[in-house]
Amino acid sequence: MQLKLNTKIILGFAIALGVLLLTSVAAWYSIQQLSYYTQRVEHTYQVLQLTSDLRMRMRDAQSQVRGYLLLNDTTQKQSFGQVMKDARTDFGKLQQLTQDNFSQQARLDTLGLIISDEMAYLNEFRTEQPSADATRRLVIGDRKMQESIKQVVDRMKAEEEHLLKMRRQRQDVYEHTTPAAIITSAVLAAIIVLWLFNKIYRELNANAHLQQQLTQANADVAHRIELIEGLAERVVQGDYKVKIKDSGQDSLGNLATSLNRMTKTLDENFSILETRNKELDQFAYVASHDLKAPLRGVVTVVKWIENELQGELSQQMRQYLDMMKGRLHRLEDLINGLLAYARVGRTEQKVEEVNVAQLVSEVTEMVVPAGFRVETPTPLPTLLTDRLSLQQVFTNLMGNAAKYHHKPEGTIRVSCQELKREYEFTVQDDGPGIAPQFHEKVFLMFQTLRDRNTAESTGIGLSIVKKILDEQKASIRIESEEGKGAAFIFTWPKQPPAALPLPL
Known part of the structure; x- marks a missing residue:
């Protein structure tokens, strides 16, 4: 598993810190042990020194008493007291120093008894009269006790010398171990730091090289994306012959190939569409001239029949002729409506300043x-837009409000509300209203909610309104209930939408 650079750095420092801690603990332990055994060696020297001093003081005590007996020197008696006091002090120190050594404590107990006997024995001769005989008896009698003291002290010294040898060995070990531990710690830390620095240096160089490659790759991708964006913009502007030269074997290369195929297909389809539109224009011309002419002829023939046979026509026949004229006029309106619907979005829009109040x-x-009566309860704006398109919307909505009203008189209200990027216009009437289930149906081609025999209607007017608003990227909705009038609410952009190529 490939680790990240940050993880490697953290891991390396953690290892280095761990090694330093371990070697530091080892060095600290070695130092502590060295200090301990140094103290123990010093302790052994103190015990040896005190045992030697104690034996020497006991010999001095005998010398003081012997000097008194030989020379009758009373000052020796005073010196004897000080020597015995020092001996007791040394003995007390020995007891404290050997508290952790049971065998030495046992020897001290024996030594203490011998010293007590020695002191009692010497004190007896301090009261005698000085003489050679007393001196001889002192020396002979004290020889055995001095020998006992020497033996006990020698055994204590032997024990301490053994301890000293062992402690000196341990001290020597830690004297050599402590510097080695410190040096090892430093060397290991230096090795780890150098290894870590080398790894970081390599990683940084590799990252820098990778960054350069990524920068170059990003620049290449940005350039290729810019070419694709340029192609898209050219397509939006109506240029369907544009191509991208990109031979890359990646997703962008595949996208460029797909876009090239798309523009080729669009170019072919728009060529076909151009042909179809020319045919549609031809059809529109025929419909507006060739179809209207026969219709007008039929209307004329009907009028001739009415004029020529005015006295011979029955009431039923006159009704049939009126129905025929109504259907012929509706057929002409239907042809005109289809032509108007077909022209929506096919004529060049002329953007100008439009006063909506004046337009209404x-x-x-x-x-x-x-x-x-037409009312405008709110101020109507002035905006830049295509006047003919907006006029067609108001014409169809206001015309329908009057045409499909259930009374010969009524009120139409035109109001406006300003939104963030558009205006919201409302054309409201007090007519019969539209049931909610028909709110979407009325915008479909040829849909009308009334009997065609009652009100002549092509059912195209609201379809034209919907198509115009779709061209403006606007919307329309109905708020109405049956019997309560209808409100047609549509939006209109404050700024004209971006110019798009007209259909061919």
Whole structure:
């Protein structure tokens, strides 16, 4: 498993720190042991020194008494007292120093008894009169006790010398181990740090090289993406012959190949579409001229029949002729509506400043009957847009409000609400209303909610409105209930949408 650089650095420092801690603990332990055995060696020297001093003081005590008996020197008696006091002090120190040594404590107990007997024996001669005989008896009698003291002291010295030898050996071991531990710790730490530095240096060089490769790769990818964006922009502007030269064997190369195929297909399809549109234009021309001409001829023939046979026509026949004229006029309106629907989005839009209040007033004069009242309860804006498209929307909505009203008189309200990026217009009437289940249906082609015999309608007007609003990237909805009037609410952009190529 490949570790990250940060993980390697942390792991390396952790290992180095662990080694340092371990070697430091070893060095600390070695130092502590060295200090301990140094103290123990010093302790042994103190015991040896005190045992020698104690024996020497007991010999001095005998010398003091012997000097008194030989020379009758009373000062020797005073010196004897000080020597015995020093001997007791040395004995007490020995007891404290050998508290951790049971065998030495046992020897001290024996030595203490002998010293007590020695002191009692010497004190007896301090009261005698000085004489050679007394001196001889002192020396002879004290020889055995001095020998006993010497034997006990020699055994204590032998024990301490054995301990001294063992402790000196341990001291020598730790004297050599401590510097070795410290040097080993330093060497290991230096080796680990150098190894870690080498690894970090290599990783940084590798990362720098990889960064250069990534930078170059990012620059190449950015350039290729820029080419793709350029192709997309050219396609948006209507250039379907554009191609990308990208031979890369990766996702971007595959995308470039797919885009090239797409532009080729679009170019072919738009060529076909151009042909179809020319055919549609031809059809529109035929529909607007060749189809209208026969319709007008039929209307004329009907009028001739009415004029020529005015006295011979029955009431039923006159009704049939009126129905025929109505159907012929509706057929002409249907042809005109289809042509208007087909032209939506196919004519070049002329953006100009439009006063919506003035536009509504003009539409009112054109399509709203005299019996209807048009109100504008809110101010209507002035905006830059295609005047003909907005006029067509208001014309169809206001015309429908009057045309499908259930009374000869009514009220139409046109209001506006300003939103963030668009205006929201409402065209509301007080007519019969539209049931909720028909709110979406009315925008479909040829859909009408009334009997075609009752009100002549092509069912195209609201479809044209919906198509115009789709071209403007706007929306429309209905708020209405049956019998409570209808409100058509549509949005209109404050700024005209980005210009797109007209259909061919």
